[in-house]
Amino acid sequence: MVKSCSVHRPFIVALLGAAMWAATPAFAQQIQIPPLQVCNTTKLSANNAVVIIETRASAPLTGFFALRGSLSCNPAAGVVYPTGALGIFGISMNDSSIQGDVTFTTFEQVTSGGKVTPTLWVNGRCKAANVRGCHYWLLAVDNVKGHPLGKTFDVVSFLILDQNGKRAAYGTGNVVDGDLTISSAN
Secondary structure: OHHHHHHHHHHHHHHHHHHHHHHOOOOOOOOOOOOOOOOOOEEEEEEEEEEEEEEEEEOOEEEEEEEEEEEEEEHHHOEEEEEEEEEEEEEEOOOOOOOEEEEEOOOOEEEEEOOOOOEEEEEEEEEEOOEOOOEEEEEEEOOOOOOOOOOOOOEEEEEEEOOOOOEEEEEEEEEEEEEEEEEEOO
16 A cells, blocks of 8 residues: 555656646736727816815815816717816815826726716826826716706716825715716717
8 A cells, every 4th residue: 555655646746746837926917908998979078177075174185176177089970089188186185195186198998878967987097296107087977967956966086096006096076166067979
């Protein structure tokens, strides 16, 4: 019986060695090809859409940020890449390493939907003081369209990350001043 175990031992050692070699992480970056995502017909106009979040205010910070700019994409007219100028300006909130402006430099994905309360999602790269590898996500909702009584507010939500995926700034709230208009074909 002892002889039988010793015959199998080199085979087992070789098998375990091969399994460990195969499980060793590769040092080259694996190529990941993202899916092609063409934006749908979308138009955003943010005329100084101001958000104030009282829980994010602490002296001297005011809990303020504003969405300003415009963005559009119209594949039916041959405009398959989003164009515009957009950003979050005047950030003054606690729990945020960014105080000031964030300019969106690319629009990598734009999706919108809804006719009654058009909603826009967009992400891409950005520029902000002291943030390397700046990336953003933005959600905007046009809740006011057709509701002039002021009981429903537009909503803006954003998240800014650095090159390591660390949160640099975020905020979600009702638009209390200015205007936000979104039109979507869906």
